[in-house]
Amino acid sequence: MTRALSAEDALAHAHRLLDKLPLVDGHNDLPFVIRRDREAKGDVRRYDLSRAHQRTDTDIPRLKAGRLSAQIWAAFIPSKTPQPARAVLELIDTIHQLHEAYPDVFMRALSAADIGKAKRQGKIASFLAIEGGVGLENSLSPLRVWHAAGARLMTLCHNETLDWVDSATDKPRHNGLTEFGKAVVGELNRLGMMVDLAHVSPDVMRQALDISKAPIVFSHSNARALADHPRNVPDDVLDRIPANGGIVMATFVPDFISRRSYEWMMPFKDSFGKTRGDVDMTKALPEREQQLGRWPRGTLEQLCDHVDYLLKRIGIDHIGIGSDFYGGPTPEGLEDVSRFPHLLAALIRRGYTDTAIAKIASRNFVRVFRAVEGVGKDLRKTEPPRVGRLEDFDGIELVAPS
Ligand SMILES: [Zn+2]
Numbered sequence: 056m057t058r059a060l061s062a063e064d065a066l067a068h069a070h071r072l073l074d075k076l077p078l079v080d081g082h083n084d085l086p087f088v089i090r091r092d093r094e095a096k097g098d099v100r101r102y103d104l105s106r107a108h109q110r111t112d113t114d115i116p117r118l119k120a121g122r123l124s125a126q127i128w129a130a131f132i133p134s135k136t137p138q139p140a141r142a143v144l145e146l147i148d149t150i151h152q153l154h155e156a157y158p159d160v161f162m163r164a165l166s167a168a169d170i171g172k173a174k175r176q177g178k179i180a181s182f183l184a185i186e187g188g189v190g191l192e193n194s195l196s197p198l199r200v201w202h203a204a205g206a207r208l209m210t211l212c213h214n215e216t217l218d219w220v221d222s223a224t225d226k227p228r229h230n231g232l233t234e235f236g237k238a239v240v241g242e243l244n245r246l247g248m249m250v251d252l253a254h255v256s257p258d259v260m261r262q263a264l265d266i267s268k269a270p271i272v273f274s275h276s277n278a279r280a281l282a283d284h285p286r287n288v289p290d291d292v293l294d295r296i297p298a299n300g301g302i303v304m305a306t307f308v309p310d311f312i313s314r315r316s317y318e319w320m321m322p323f324k325d326s327f328g329k330t331r332g333d334v335d336m337t338k339a340l341p342e343r344e345q346q347l348g349r350w351p352r353g354t355l356e357q358l359c360d361h362v363d364y365l366l367k368r369i370g371i372d373h374i375g376i377g378s379d380f381y382g383g384p385t386p387e388g389l390e391d392v393s394r395f396p397h398l399l400a401a402l403i404r405r406g407y408t409d410t411a412i413a414k415i416a417s418r419n420f421v422r423v424f425r426a427v428e429g430v431g432k433d434l435r436k437t438e439p440p441r442v443g444r445l446e447d448f449d450g451i452e453l454v455a456p457s
Contacts, residue, residue, distance in 0.1 A: 059404060060403060060404055062400065062404065065400040065401070065403040065404045066396060066397065066400040068400070068403055069396045069397075069399040069400040069403060069412075070122070070396055072399070072409060072412055072413070072416075073122040073396060073399070073416075075174075076412070076413055076416050076417065077124040077125055077170050077171060077173075077174040077180075077416065077417040077421075078121075078122055078123050078124050078125070078376075078395055078399075078416045078417060079123075079124070079125040079126075079127075079170060079375065079376070079416065079417040079420045079421075080123055080125070080126050080127065080376055080377065080378050080392075080395070081127050081272065081274040081275060081304035081375055081376065081377030081378075081420070082127055082129055082184070082186075082253070082274045082275040082304070082306070082377040082378060082379045083113060083126055083127070083128055083129065083378060083379070083380045083381075083392070084129050084131050084186075084379070084380065084381035084382070085113045085128060085380070085382075086128050086129065086130055086131070086146050086149040086150050086153075087129070087131045087132070087146065087381065088111055088113070088381065088382040089102045089149055090145065090146060090149060091382075097145055097146075097148070097149050098152070099149060099152035099153055099155075099156045100152070100156050104153070104156070104157060105157070110382075111382035111391075112380040112381075112382060112385060112390065112391035112392060113380050113382070113391065113392045114392075115157065115160055117391050117392045117393040118160075118179060118392050118393075119160075120392075120393035121391075121392040121393045121394060121395040121396065122395060122396055123179055123392060123395060124170065124173055124174040124178075124179055124180060124417075125164065125169075125170045125173060125174075125179065125180035125181075125182065125417065125420075126179055126180070126181055126182065127182045127183075127184045127208060127274065127377075128150045128153070128181065128182065128183060128184065129184050129185075129186040129210070130143055130146035130147050130149075130150060130183060130184065130185050130186065130190075130206070131146065131186035131187060131213070132146060132186075132187060132189065132190065133213065133214075134187060134189045134212070134213050134214065134215035134217070135215070136189070139189045139190045139192060140190050140191070140192045140197060142190065143185060143190030143197075143201075144190075147183060147185075147201070147204050147205075147206070150181070150183050150205075151163075151204075151205075153181060154181055159178070160178060160179060161178060161179050161181040162176060162178040162179065162180055162181060163181055163205065164180035164181055164182045165182075165205055165207065166207075166424075166428065167421050167424035167425045167428060170417060170420075170421055170424075171421075182205075182207055182208070183204065183205040183206045183207065184206060184207065184208035184209065184210065184249075184251070184274070185201055185206050185208070185209045185210065186209075186210040186213060186251075186254075187210060187211075187212055187213035187254075188209065188210075188211050188212055188217055188219070188220060188239060189212070189213070189215075189217055191239070193218055193219070193235070193444055193445035193446075194443075194444045194445070195235075195238060195239065195242055195440075195441050195442060195443055195444070196442070198239065198242050198243065198246065198248075199242075199246065199440060202246045202247075202248055206248060207247075207248055207249060207424075208248060208249040208251050208272065208274065209239075209243055209248055209249070209250065209251060210251040210253055210254055210274060211236070211239065211240075211250070211251065211252070211254070211255050211259065211263075212254050212255060213254055214254065214329040216228050216229075216256075218233070218235075218445055218449075219232065219233040219235040219236035219239065219445060219449065220232055220233075220236045220239075220255060220259055221255065221256035221258060221259055222254060222255065222256060222327075223254055223255060223256050223257070223285040223286050223327075223328075224254070224285050224286065224327040224328050224329040225327055225329075226327070227256050227258065230258055231256065231258035231259045231261070231262040232259055232262050232263070233445075233448065233449045234448040234449050235444075235445040235447075235448035235449050236259070237262070237266055238441045238443075238448055240263055240266055240267055241266070241268075241438075241441060242440070242441045244267060244268045244269050244427075244430055244431065244434055245431060245434040245435055245438050245440070245441075246431055246435075247269075247427055247428045247430065247431020247432065247435075248427070248431070249269075249271070249272050249274075249423070249424065249427050250263055250267055250269070250271045250272070251271070251272050251273070251274045252271050252272070252273050252276075253272075253273050253274050253275045253276045253286070253306075253377070254286065256285075257289050257291075257292060260288070260289075260292045261291075261292060261295075264292070264295050264296075264299055267299070268430050268434065269426055269427040269430035269431070270299055270300035270301040270302070270423045270426050270427060271296075271299055271301040272301055272302050272303075272304065272375075272420075272423060273288055273301075273302070273303045273304060273377070274304050274377045275304060275306035275308070275377035275378070275379040276288050276303060276304070276305075276306055276311065276377070277303075277305055277306055277311045277312060277358075277361045278290075278293065278303075278361050278364045278365055278368070280364060280368075281314075281360060281361055281364050282310075282311055282312055282313055282314045282317065282361070283314055283317075284310055284311050284314070284317050284328055285327060285328045286308075286310075286311050286328065287311055288303055290368065293365070293368050293369050294368070294369070296369050296373050297369050297370055297372070297373060300422075300423065300426060301373065301423060302373050302374065302375045302419050302420060302423050303365055303369070303373060303374060303375070304374075304375035304376055304377030304420070305358060305361050305362050305365065305374065305375070305376055305377065306377050306378065306379045307353075307358060307378045307379060307380070307385060307386055307389045308379050309350075309352040309353040309384055309385070309386050310328075310353075312353030312354070312357050312358050312361065312386055313351060313352070313353035313354075313357055313386075315351045315353075316350065316351050316352050316353045319343075319347070319350055319351055320350075322343070323336065323339055336383075340384070350384075352384060352385070352386050352387060353386035353387070354386055354387045354388055355386065355387065355388030355389050355394075355397060355398060355401055356388070356401060357386070358386065358389065358398070359398075359401050359402060359405060362374060362402060362415070363405065371411050371414050371415070372414060372419055372422075373419065374414070374415050374419060375415060375417075375419050375420045376395070376398065376415065376416070378392070378395075380392060388401075399412055399415075399416065402415070
């Protein structure tokens with residue numbers, strides 16, 4: 056493409072591509088939004104996803120406008136949730152309710168092949184992911200139960216360090232993964248589930264790349280060189296991704312897009328970069344905007360800068376999209392799930408070819424997913440399931456959480 060397209064023409068072109076091209080989003084926390092909703096409390100029908108939810112970012116009308124054809128839904132719970140194993144089961148149930156309540160919209164999806172299948176049926180392939188290994192309660196058995204319930208991806212931890220894995224946004228306690236943590240990665244490989252390194256510390260990223268027999272994913276992370284936030288991927292880790300075959304799915308979280316946003320938010324963050332538990336952001340944010348003017352919440356174009364950077368650093372075959380919509384603040388131009396075509400249009404205007412767009416939209420993710428499935432199939436022929444609890448792998452001396 057030699058001449059710059061107008062925004063309108065680029066958007067029309069993006070929509071034409073999306074007539075055939077599946078579009079995958081790597082991370083959306085809607086199940087938690089439905090759980091947290093005071094009326095719905097995890098009941099999908101009571102939440103009524105068929106109507107517009109103006110105060111949040113995800114509903115069926117806008118998913119359709121956004122042309123999405125595959126969504127990885129996160130069964131996310133905060134690390135400090137009481138009885139985390141039960142809470143994860145409740146989130147899994149909420150995701151199952153989505154397919155059951157809206158069978159014309161969502162197709163329960165379990166394999167890479169389901170992405171194309173859903174597209175052909177005009178539905179959204181609806182995948183289940185577990186965000187945060189806290190729900191294992193330090194046992195390997197839930198991994199297999201989650202897999203049987205449809206989980207195909209697991210984000211090892213969330214914002215807090217667990218007994219076996221260091222978080223990017225907490226004090227490291229293990230220099231990465233413990234032996235139990237390594238067993239979790241091994242068992243995910245064996246099950247054919249994607250190992251998601253969003254949220255883990257750089258040491259865990261490096262160790263997982265050392266031991267994983269399958270390509271890894273970052274389901275919602277950006278480049279640390281452009282926005283220095285602990286949740287983003289440092290260059291030395293990025294440089295190892297082409298050899299691993301994995302994928303970095305660029306994310307819309309304002310602080311991960313823009314260092315200015317992160318710095319503006321600093322008073323509400325702890326020293327590790329995560330929002331402090333004692334801050335009520337619904338009050339704190341308007342107050343700060345009154346003092347300082349509008350929050351520089353990052354833009355769609357700045358997100359495209361991350362994609363450009365990833366392209367230069369690791370190549371077109373290792374980039375995807377992982378919005379991380381969670382019903383909270385969003386960057387300018389990426390306000391809700393209807394905006395995905397605008398992101399593709401912005402990349403088209405930057406000169407990304409149709410093939411490049413296809414890779415970012417879904418082809419790379421499908422390749423990774425297929426590879427993970429293949430590795431799992433092979434490993435299950437030779438490796439028995441890993442059975443046991445943390446104490447069987449790491450000894451009984453647990454470090455008490457600080
Ligand atoms: Zn997350």
